Amino acid sequence: MQLAVIGTGYVGLVAGAGFADFGNDVACVDVDEGKIARLLRGEVPIYEPGLDTLIAKNTKAGRLSFSTDVAGAIRNAEVVFIAVGTPSAADGSADLSAVYAVAETIGKNMNGFKVVATKSTVPVGTADQVEAIISRHTTQPFGVASNPEFLKEGDAINDFMKPDRVVIGSNNTRALEVLRSLYDPFVRTSDRIHAMGARSAELTKYASNALLATRISFMNDLALLAEKLGADIDRVRKAVGADPRIGPKFLFPGPGFGGSCFPKDISALIHTARVMGHDLELVRAVEEVNKRQKHVLGSKVLHHFDGALAGRVIGVWGLAFKPQTDDIRESPALTLIEDLLAAGATVRAHDPQAMDNVRPLFGDRVTFVDTMYAAAEGADGLALVTEWHEYRRPDFHRIKRLMRTPSLFDGRNIWDPEELRSIGFWYTGIGRG
Numbered sequence: 001m002q003l004a005v006i007g008t009g010y011v012g013l014v015a016g017a018g019f020a021d022f023g024n025d026v027a028c029v030d031v032d033e034g035k036i037a038r039l040l041r042g043e044v045p046i047y048e049p050g051l052d053t054l055i056a057k058n059t060k061a062g063r064l065s066f067s068t069d070v071a072g073a074i075r076n077a078e079v080v081f082i083a084v085g086t087p088s089a090a091d092g093s094a095d096l097s098a099v100y101a102v103a104e105t106i107g108k109n110m111n112g113f114k115v116v117a118t119k120s121t122v123p124v125g126t127a128d129q130v131e132a133i134i135s136r137h138t139t140q141p142f143g144v145a146s147n148p149e150f151l152k153e154g155d156a157i158n159d160f161m162k163p164d165r166v167v168i169g170s171n172n173t174r175a176l177e178v179l180r181s182l183y184d185p186f187v188r189t190s191d192r193i194h195a196m197g198a199r200s201a202e203l204t205k206y207a208s209n210a211l212l213a214t215r216i217s218f219m220n221d222l223a224l225l226a227e228k229l230g231a232d233i234d235r236v237r238k239a240v241g242a243d244p245r246i247g248p249k250f251l252f253p254g255p256g257f258g259g260s261c262f263p264k265d266i267s268a269l270i271h272t273a274r275v276m277g278h279d280l281e282l283v284r285a286v287e288e289v290n291k292r293q294k295h296v297l298g299s300k301v302l303h304h305f306d307g308a309l310a311g312r313v314i315g316v317w318g319l320a321f322k323p324q325t326d327d328i329r330e331s332p333a334l335t336l337i338e339d340l341l342a343a344g345a346t347v348r349a350h351d352p353q354a355m356d357n358v359r360p361l362f363g364d365r366v367t368f369v370d371t372m373y374a375a376a377e378g379a380d381g382l383a384l385v386t387e388w389h390e391y392r393r394p395d396f397h398r399i400k401r402l403m404r405t406p407s408l409f410d411g412r413n414i415w416d417p418e419e420l421r422s423i424g425f426w427y428t429g430i431g432r433g
């Protein structure tokens, strides 16, 4: 099938390369000339494991191309995917200006039946708006569909190539058929394709993210209580998750959830509800708990040093919002660093992939170091924010020798408190008594 994917970010690149790998001809287009220039030089502008190989393979095979010619890609395509950003607007709603701009360009370049499928996360009713905008510019037939994307950064290729489910929302039978045949090779049984109306599909995406975020905020809130009660949230997590009705995933307490999706999608869902006269109390609480949680690590550091960090050096391990990505959007590490700097600390930060993205935010207010051990040099405290593999089993004896005072703030509960205390560290995690 001839496809156009508009927007070459985390979603557009993975989807474009994934569709091409299944034999489709895919034109990936973007208005960002710099990004397209890098892609044309064979560089991948983001860090996502396996993406460079997948892009190289399919570009070489002639099935995947990159350009800024959005109009041309639309004219050649049977299916046009909208994968542009939908960031938070000032009032918390989703900013749909990029989606609407693309819809207009599609309308102006219609030359036969096309399916227009929105992969971007968009509020309920956006498919109707997209349809209305396209209709203003053309009398050609087309079908609009909502096709929300559920990939996770860091594991995006796997999620896209072997999806748990594919959601297709459209009131247009032909569009549903075209998308079904496009996705059939990705799913072992057709049961995993969920066809529904566009509004239901749009709401499914927000419902999924809000429920996952609810689990995390619930555990983060409970972790604070566990600390007060002298219980270990990690033991509680494992035992609670052993109930198959609950399951073990997305119950890990931490420094608050970040990323380009949960915070903005929750905010947009709350906004949608408010506009409809409905107060989503539970989701509002999820958001509030998360805002508070992002300060928990900073508060622990401050409390440990009696409320003052002037003259103190704090090492920070992990800047990306999660491992296996260079994405720092809404990362709890940024909040921690701001809190540490505000309290007068000197910060030495390390991340395997995200340092180039963080550097412009802090300039020389933060020292960025090339090795993880260098972050511990002369430090009074070491805070773990992102659970990259290499931070899981470091040489703690070496770390202890490097630090000025050996205190560890384990934001992901990945270390063994007993072992660390036996080495001579002062240790705290999240909700571990």
Ligand SMILES: NC(=O)c1ccc[n+]([C@@H]2O[C@H](COP(=O)([O-])OP(=O)(O)OC[C@H]3O[C@@H](n4cnc5c(N)ncnc54)[C@H](O)[C@@H]3O)[C@@H](O)[C@H]2O)c1
Pocket (backbone or CB within 6 Å): 006, 007, 008, 009, 010, 011, 012, 029, 030, 031, 032, 035, 070, 083, 084, 085, 086, 098, 101, 102, 119, 120, 121, 122, 149, 150, 151, 152, 153, 260, 261
């Ligand atoms: N990142 C994720 O893990 C993820 C997962 C599922 C869904 N989503 C949703 O997918 C959408 C895209 O997310 P992302 O993380 O890939 O965003 P991104 O910011 O990484 O990429 C968006 C791209 O769209 C381009 N763009 C903006 N306006 C354009 C226009 N008018 N024409 C052509 N290109 C344009 C930008 O230049 C940018 O390269 C968002 O709605 C997001 O909520 C993201």
Ligand SMILES: O=c1ccn([C@@H]2O[C@H](COP(=O)(O)OP(=O)(O)O[C@H]3O[C@H](CO)[C@@H](O)[C@H](O)[C@H]3O)[C@@H](O)[C@H]2O)c(=O)[nH]1
Pocket (backbone or CB within 6 Å): 121, 149, 150, 151, 152, 153, 154, 209, 212, 216, 249, 250, 251, 252, 253, 254, 255, 256, 257, 258, 259, 260, 261, 262, 265, 321, 322
């Ligand atoms: O038990 C957990 C699981 C996750 N997190 C945090 O939650 C955030 C989001 O993590 P994750 O969901 O793994 O990454 P995303 O790439 O943001 O993916 C989410 O957001 C995407 C965009 O909508 C969806 O497509 C995915 O299905 C959904 O998992 C990160 O800060 C994690 O550290 C926790 O604190 N505890």
